[in-house]
Amino acid sequence: MYGLVNKAIQDMVCSRFGEDTWKKIKHKAEVDVDVFLSMEGYPDDITHNLVKAASIILSLSANEIMQAFGEFWVQYTSEEGYGELMDMSGDELPEFLENLDNLHARVGVSFPKLQPPSFECTDMEENSLSLHYRSDREGLTPMILGLVKGLGNRFDTEVHVTQTQSRDEGAEHDEFLVIYKPN
Numbered sequence: 001m002y003g004l005v006n007k008a009i010q011d012m013v014c015s016r017f018g019e020d021t022w023k024k025i026k027h028k029a030e031v032d033v034d035v036f037l038s039m040e041g042y043p044d045d046i047t048h049n050l051v052k053a054a055s056i057i058l059s060l061s062a063n064e065i066m067q068a069f070g071e072f073w074v075q076y077t078s079e080e081g082y083g084e085l086m087d088m089s090g091d092e093l094p095e096f097l098e099n100l101d102n103l104h105a106r107v108g109v110s111f112p113k114l115q116p117p118s119f120e121c122t123d124m125e126e127n128s129l130s131l132h133y134r135s136d137r138e139g140l141t142p143m144i145l146g147l148v149k150g151l152g153n154r155f156d157t158e159v160h161v162t163q164t165q166s167r168d169e170g171a172e173h174d175e176f177l178v179i180y181k182p183n
C-alpha cells in the first residue's frame with residue numbers, strides 16, 4: 001500500500017485523538033516507521049497492524065476504525081493534492097463510483113506500484129445501484145462502507161449502504177446495495 005494510506009491513518013488519529021495516542025498505536029503495532037512517505041510502497045501488514053492497534057488503544061472495533069477511515073480518506077485525498085483527480089471523476093455519487101477504476105488507472109500511470117481494487121456498478125436506478133468490489137487484498141471491506149459514506153458527504157447526498165454479498169461467506173466478491181438521495 002502506498003504510504004499515503006498510512007499517512008492518512010496517522011492524520012486521522014492525530015487530528016481526532018492527538019500525537020500521544022498515535023505514538024501508542026504505532027508502538028502497539030510494532031511499527032517503527034518515523035515518517036510515512038506518501039509515494040513509498042509499504043507492506044499491507046503495516047496498515048492492518050495499525051488498524052488492529054488503533055482498535056485496541058481506542059477501544060473501537062476494527063470495523064468502526066476502517067469505516068471511519070474510509071470516510072476520512074475521501075476528504076483527506078481531496079485536500080492532499082488529489083482534488084482535481086477527484087473532481088474529474090464525477091459531480092455526483094453514482095458517476096464517481098462508475099469512474100473509480102478510471103481514477104485508479106490515472107494514478108497507476110504515474111505510480112506503477114499501485115494495486116487498486118476494482119469497482120463495478122450494476123442495476124443502476126434513479127436512486128440506487130449495486131456496487132461490486134473486487135480486490136487482491138483481504139479485510140478492507142468495512143473501509144468501502146466508509147468510502148461510500150465519505151462520497152455522500154462530498155456530494156451532499158444522503159446515502160445508505162448495505163452489504164448484499166460477502167466474499168467471507170463464499171461469494172466471488174463483495175457486493176453492496178447503495179441507496180442515495182441528493183439533497
Ligand SMILES: O=C(O)CCCCN(CCc1ccccc1OCc1ccc(-c2ccc(Oc3ccccc3)cc2)cc1)Cc1ccc(C(=O)O)cc1
Binds near residue numbers: 040114117140
Ligand atoms: O485495496 C483495497 O481493496 C481497498 C483500497 C481502498 C483504498 N482506495 C480507495 C479508493 C476510493 C474509493 C472511493 C472514493 C475515493 C477513493 O480513492 C480515491 C483515491 C484513490 C487513490 C489515491 C492515491 C493517490 C496516490 C497514491 O500513491 C502516491 C501518493 C503520493 C505520491 C506518489 C504516489 C496512492 C493512492 C488517491 C485518491 C484507494 C487506494 C489507495 C492505495 C492503493 C495502493 O497503494 O495500491 C490502492 C487504492
